Amino acid sequence: MITFDKLKTNEVKTLKISKQIVLDLNSNQLTTFVGPQDQHLSAIQKRYHVDYFLRSNVLEIEGEKSEVMEAIKKIEKMIQSIRNNESLTSKDILEILHHPTTAIKKHVPITYTFGGKHIYPKTNGQEELVRAMKKHDMVFSVGPAGTGKTFLAVAYAVSLLRDNKIKRIILTRPAVEAGENLGFLPGDLKEKVDPYLQPLYDALNILLGVESVEKMLEKKTIEIAPLAYMRGRTLDDAFIILDEAQNTTDAQMKMFLSRMGYNSKMIINGDITQIDLPFNQQSGLLIALDLLSDMEEIAIVKLQFSDIVRHPLVSKILKRYEKRRKQ
Incomplete structure (x- = not known):
């Protein structure tokens, strides 16, 4: 040019x-x-x-x-x-x-969508997250809604699955509702929680296509389940993503982290400004961040409002809520 x-x-x-x-x-x-x-x-x-x-x-x-x-x-x-x-x-x-301009770099794509479009990190924070996932077996990704935590983790998991570096992808989240009551919904725990796991299904469908996702779910190559279903398991050769980790209890977080097996990676996503636990219960994510922050084997990536990749209004709205929360 x-x-x-x-x-x-x-x-x-x-x-x-x-x-x-x-x-x-x-x-x-x-x-x-x-x-x-x-x-x-x-x-x-x-x-x-x-x-x-x-x-x-x-x-x-x-x-x-x-x-x-x-x-x-x-x-x-x-x-x-x-x-x-x-x-x-x-x-x-x-x-x-509407995003801060970063230096123009020749990125290597993380993976590609079902339609063939390459997926790249779009902000400095997202670049840091991708580097951390490549380098570490356990990564805590903390930041506001819309920063791409879930999608990037799923994209990197899909890239490893396509390269035969892992055998399965496991996605989970705690059964805590944002001001809603799961008890009134029909079905067992998995059926009650499934609607809340839709962002994970959406990401997989974009990357792999609906038919491929359905086949992989049948074969258990991909597993999407409530956090309670992780108890008692050892997860080898897997990429495990815990979403909405801010809503885990201390005991749940300890249980989840101890599921990690050989040749596995764990990504723990959370937004500490959206904790839906009862007021008398401390977030397992906050406790884990405090306990594990000095471990070199674990990466902690903190995404900022500038990393939000939704409509520019979202960043402005969330900043207002965060300001009120701190007052």
Whole structure:
């Protein structure tokens, strides 16, 4: 990508910059970059209050210098995304425009979806989490909702399963409800908890496809079950993910951590701002973080609000709730 700078001054003497970018993209990639009816470029224009002019493969961005430079950084990330995945959706644009810009790196994909799209970490915190999962057999991943804790853990588990480095994936969570009562739901414990495990099913379906997931569940290559079903087991050759770990008791967390067998990895995900336990019961996650924080064999990754990859409003809303919680 080649850039050329030109300076302009308007009537009120505000310094503006016009930056030209030669887009090194083929015709299909250029169409993806621009978006239907210039939607992607219009999103940049709206976000940074800049003007754009596209002539063939030369894009000119004009506006206040700081805004133009930020827009250029986002354009570079858009180009990187297209080269990595050959796609760029409205959701991708939102994530790129509303997240802090990190250095452009040539990432190795974690794995790929059922549709063939490569999965990459999208923030610095997510990169740290992926590195920790590769290096350590036990990882605590702590952070607010929407930071990708569950999806990244499932994606890395799927990558190991595809490479025959593990024999099965086990996903579990405690049977604690967010202000709801499981006792009034029909069925046994697993049937009661299954709806709360839907995020895990969703991630697997995206990565493997619904039919493959159903077959793997039948063969027990993938197992999704309440935490209570883990008692008394030794889990060898497995990738085990504990979700919603903030809702474990001390005894449950100890039980879970001691299930780890040979050639296995454990990922413990939790959000300490969303503890649904009774007020007189301390979270097993908080206790474990305190007890195990100095063990070199265990990684603890703390994701931040800046790592949230949902709609940008989610981060702002959660920050308000967190501020109130600390008052």
